[in-house]
Amino acid sequence: MNDNKDHNTEGPGQELSIELTEDIAEGIYSNLAIITHSHTEFVMDFVRIMPGTPKAKVKSRIILTPEHAKQLLKALQENITKFESLHGSIASRDMHFPLNFGGPKGEA
16 A cells, blocks of 8 residues: 555566546545444545534545555555654644534524
8 A cells, every 4th residue: 555556466576557547536535534343344434524514424435354454554654654754743633523613603
């Protein structure tokens, strides 16, 4: 799980070509991830919460095996370490529900 277009997944000499279509390349913005698991899989729901909106929709769901979830954790940690070495520590806050973005509530 790195930034390369071709990933070596089957050992030496085996390359996997990965296609990134234009619509997927645009990405989906998410500011909340909800992670659940069973004994066979991890489910990650990516949600976009908007200020003043009492309801939010899951924008994307990714289902992983436990092994791939652990590989994702390692890849994220490596990338966060690289990012922070270049840009400084990422501030983080414990988020508790309900989330409050502050400011006035939206009205229609």
